[in-house]
Amino acid sequence: MIYITRKEQFSAAHRMYREDWSDEENFNVFGKCSNPNWHGHNYVLHVTVKGDISEELGLFINLSTLKQIIKEKIIDKVDHKNLNIEVSFMRGKIATTENLAISIWNELKPAIEKERAVLHCVKIGETENNTIEYYG
Amino acid sequence: MIYITRKEQFSAAHRMYREDWSDEENFNVFGKCSNPNWHGHNYVLHVTVKGDISEELGLFINLSTLKQIIKEKIIDKVDHKNLNIEVSFMRGKIATTENLAISIWNELKPAIEKERAVLHCVKIGETENNTIEYYG
Amino acid sequence: MIYITRKEQFSAAHRMYREDWSDEENFNVFGKCSNPNWHGHNYVLHVTVKGDISEELGLFINLSTLKQIIKEKIIDKVDHKNLNIEVSFMRGKIATTENLAISIWNELKPAIEKERAVLHCVKIGETENNTIEYYG
Amino acid sequence: MIYITRKEQFSAAHRMYREDWSDEENFNVFGKCSNPNWHGHNYVLHVTVKGDISEELGLFINLSTLKQIIKEKIIDKVDHKNLNIEVSFMRGKIATTENLAISIWNELKPAIEKERAVLHCVKIGETENNTIEYYG
Amino acid sequence: MIYITRKEQFSAAHRMYREDWSDEENFNVFGKCSNPNWHGHNYVLHVTVKGDISEELGLFINLSTLKQIIKEKIIDKVDHKNLNIEVSFMRGKIATTENLAISIWNELKPAIEKERAVLHCVKIGETENNTIEYYG
Amino acid sequence: MIYITRKEQFSAAHRMYREDWSDEENFNVFGKCSNPNWHGHNYVLHVTVKGDISEELGLFINLSTLKQIIKEKIIDKVDHKNLNIEVSFMRGKIATTENLAISIWNELKPAIEKERAVLHCVKIGETENNTIEYYG
Numbered sequence: 061m062i063y064i065t066r067k068e069q070f071s072a073a074h075r076m077y078r079e080d081w082s083d084e085e086n087f088n089v090f091g092k093c094s095n096p097n098w099h100g101h102n103y104v105l106h107v108t109v110k111g112d113i114s115e116e117l118g119l120f121i122n123l124s125t126l127k128q129i130i131k132e133k134i135i136d137k138v139d140h141k142n143l144n145i146e147v148s149f150m151r152g153k154i155a156t157t158e159n160l161a162i163s164i165w166n167e168l169k170p171a172i173e174k175e176r177a178v179l180h181c182v183k184i185g186e187t188e189n190n191t192i193e194y195y196g
Numbered sequence: 197m198i199y200i201t202r203k204e205q206f207s208a209a210h211r212m213y214r215e216d217w218s219d220e221e222n223f224n225v226f227g228k229c230s231n232p233n234w235h236g237h238n239y240v241l242h243v244t245v246k247g248d249i250s251e252e253l254g255l256f257i258n259l260s261t262l263k264q265i266i267k268e269k270i271i272d273k274v275d276h277k278n279l280n281i282e283v284s285f286m287r288g289k290i291a292t293t294e295n296l297a298i299s300i301w302n303e304l305k306p307a308i309e310k311e312r313a314v315l316h317c318v319k320i321g322e323t324e325n326n327t328i329e330y331y332g
Numbered sequence: 333m334i335y336i337t338r339k340e341q342f343s344a345a346h347r348m349y350r351e352d353w354s355d356e357e358n359f360n361v362f363g364k365c366s367n368p369n370w371h372g373h374n375y376v377l378h379v380t381v382k383g384d385i386s387e388e389l390g391l392f393i394n395l396s397t398l399k400q401i402i403k404e405k406i407i408d409k410v411d412h413k414n415l416n417i418e419v420s421f422m423r424g425k426i427a428t429t430e431n432l433a434i435s436i437w438n439e440l441k442p443a444i445e446k447e448r449a450v451l452h453c454v455k456i457g458e459t460e461n462n463t464i465e466y467y468g
Numbered sequence: 469m470i471y472i473t474r475k476e477q478f479s480a481a482h483r484m485y486r487e488d489w490s491d492e493e494n495f496n497v498f499g500k501c502s503n504p505n506w507h508g509h510n511y512v513l514h515v516t517v518k519g520d521i522s523e524e525l526g527l528f529i530n531l532s533t534l535k536q537i538i539k540e541k542i543i544d545k546v547d548h549k550n551l552n553i554e555v556s557f558m559r560g561k562i563a564t565t566e567n568l569a570i571s572i573w574n575e576l577k578p579a580i581e582k583e584r585a586v587l588h589c590v591k592i593g594e595t596e597n598n599t600i601e602y603y604g
Numbered sequence: 605m606i607y608i609t610r611k612e613q614f615s616a617a618h619r620m621y622r623e624d625w626s627d628e629e630n631f632n633v634f635g636k637c638s639n640p641n642w643h644g645h646n647y648v649l650h651v652t653v654k655g656d657i658s659e660e661l662g663l664f665i666n667l668s669t670l671k672q673i674i675k676e677k678i679i680d681k682v683d684h685k686n687l688n689i690e691v692s693f694m695r696g697k698i699a700t701t702e703n704l705a706i707s708i709w710n711e712l713k714p715a716i717e718k719e720r721a722v723l724h725c726v727k728i729g730e731t732e733n734n735t736i737e738y739y740g
Numbered sequence: 741m742i743y744i745t746r747k748e749q750f751s752a753a754h755r756m757y758r759e760d761w762s763d764e765e766n767f768n769v770f771g772k773c774s775n776p777n778w779h780g781h782n783y784v785l786h787v788t789v790k791g792d793i794s795e796e797l798g799l800f801i802n803l804s805t806l807k808q809i810i811k812e813k814i815i816d817k818v819d820h821k822n823l824n825i826e827v828s829f830m831r832g833k834i835a836t837t838e839n840l841a842i843s844i845w846n847e848l849k850p851a852i853e854k855e856r857a858v859l860h861c862v863k864i865g866e867t868e869n870n871t872i873e874y875y876g
Contacts (some may be wrong), residue, residue: 100210100235139228140229141233142231144236187207188238
């Protein structure tokens with residue numbers, strides 16, 4: 061079994077908060093990440109899929125296919141966007157990187173499986189120092 | 197003459213646009229960076245100052261002093277903020293990285309000079325691939 | 333289950349050697365790392381904890397809590413220190429990165445568990461090319 | 469159990485193609501990576517081995533031993549070489565990074581085991597954005 | 605005056621050698637870089653242009669314009685290619701990174717000037733450890 | 741004129757202090773960097789030399805020559821050493837990175853000039869965030 065990881069990046073605005081809380085309550089839990097006027101990040105997304113390589117080709121999923129899936133399902137929808145307002149698959153969820161990783165997993169899984177590969181991990185770096193991983 | 201560079205990072209939301217233009221006009225010039233719902237970046241800030249080291253100490257500006265100046269004058273004002281709305285020294289300016297570099301230069305210069313050092317360069321990486329430098 | 337990793341850095345001096353061996357014997361086993369006058373590194377520490385996110389908050393451990401634990405339990409005790417002489421939790425151990433990783437794991441585990449999270453991995457980069465991981 | 473990872477780099481030329489296909493057929497499957505005049509990469513190789521540290525030494529495999537094994541078995545044979553033509557352990561295989569990872573695993577395994585360590589993972593970065601992992 | 609740098613990457617094969625020398629003579633001067641079967645790199649290209657920002661826009665050259673120029677004039681011609689055989693602007697030159705930097709400068713200059721910007725520097729990283737800069 | 745930069749790394753211990761001051765006085769000026777039990781860093785050294793390339797070879801200084809000079813004159817003397825105690829060219833100087841850059845410049849200059857190249861810059865990164873440059 062071989063694991064292949066594709067790294068992509070996107071820049072987005074977000075805010076961590078609950079609508080049903082006051083700004084002060086949000087600040088107490090989410091700190092400066094709850095800033096009502098938003099802030100943003102260069103998110104680094106690593107998508108790892110696994111599979112058995114075919115002897116005929118020496119690979120199991122074409123990298124350009126994987127790249128295209130990530131572009132269509134994720135990057136085109138989140139890059140230079142507001143994660144709270146503009147991203148359909150984040151609607152109704154608190155815009156934490158944790159929720160973002162789970163949502164991206166759910167968006168990618170069916171498309172990866174159509175290529176007869178297995179989604180293994182979604183990893184998101186919010187900053188150089190903070191990283192989230194989700195394995196389903 | 198010795199050059200010393202301190203690297204800091206901050207995360208902020210911004211939008212590139214002119215208020216007196218329609219969203220469409222803004223999109224034609226600034227592209228996806230004009231998204232009305234904002235987007236954001238992990239900005240990487242490099243501040244370079246120069247001076248002659250004293251023989252007594254083997255340095256010319258204390259790194260912790262430099263760090264403190266950048267924190268007070270810049271990072272505390274831009275980190276987890278909206279560059280268009282919340283940053284006083286960006287008021288009335290288009291929130292390009294070019295204007296940000298010039299504004300940060302102007303904010304830092306007097307404080308650096310009080311320490312008898314010379315501000316040499318303000319460099320800002322907006323993404324891994326796009327960097328702006330300003331030398332005054 | 334979500335994995336969250338916090339990256340921190342610290343600079344320290346150390347020496348790999350056994351007190352009961354001569355300098356020559358130490359050199360034969362530990363090479364230049366046994367230099368009696370010490371050498372040092374910028375250690376890069378990755379701490380990974382795992383848990384189930386609460387639907388209420390969209391996260392399971394607050395990043396600032398995690399950061400604070402690592403600062404108090406580890407960074408404050410090792411940064412700009414001599415690992416052999418000044419770090420209580422390394423006393424009596426050979427100052428290899430392997431032993432350092434195990435010791436950091438033992439220091440962090442109770443504090444992480446108090447936050448109802450599970451410590452998953454302690455990873456230490458001694459240089460850009462050499463990395464140690466410990467999973468308990 | 470402790471995991472230790474050594475990172476090395478090598479620069480090589482390669483071409484992804486099947487000899488029994490026409491250039492056009494190869495292009496349809498392997499894209500620009502099938503360029504008949506070759507192209508190349510700075511490959512980044514991570515080798516992870518695992519073992520139990522001895523209390524006597526605080527480590528289980530000497531890093532310089534690990535480094536020497538990787539140099540002799542792999543780097544000396546692939547650095548500044550053509551992976552398709554000049555590397556014996558890639559003969560008869562399509563020069564994908566997937567096949568390269570498996571072949572490097574097979575080359576390293578016996579030598580690592582002679583040191584009473586266990587080979588855990590061979591990871592190869594072909595570019596900054598594409599990485600392959602093999603766990604045997 | 606503002607400096608803006610765009611970073612791009614490309615993967616190519618090359619060989620450093622003089623056609624009028626024997627393989628042995630080439631090896632004596634160019635070492636392993638003269639390997640007759642080629643080798644390759646992930647080249648990192650930094651293009652820096654300078655200009656005065658307009659007050660109207662807060663910038664002087666649109667980043668997407670700069671990106672497009674570099675793509676058309678350089679990346680499309682060198683990525684996944686053999687620098688010695690397939691790149692018209694390297695014809696008749698020894699494929700050193702030094703010559704590559706000068707040639708890329710010459711290719712980019714007219715297009716940059718059409719945008720009323722000034723080409724300032726072409727920087728090429730051949731590996732992580734070796735970098736060439738050319739300022740015209 | 742072409743600029744070529746070679747990057748090397750070394751790990752060393754040091755302490756910033758004046759012998760004629762008390763530990764307390766040293767702490768007041770140099771902070772935690774004056775720790776009497778030493779601390780250390782992975783120093784990153786960039787050496788830039790410039791020259792005109794010969795048309796015959798397409799380069800002006802052979803990279804392996806430059807690498808060898810830096811190894812012999814600097815790396816062999818500072819790697820896994822104590823900068824205060826064991827490095828002859830730092831004797832009698834406060835072990836700041838500023839003084840280290842000047843001293844390395846002085847060590848390298850004659851050897852670079854023997855190769856008919858011009859030393860342009862010595863840059864040292866003490867940590868990822870602090871960098872010193874010296875241009876003579």
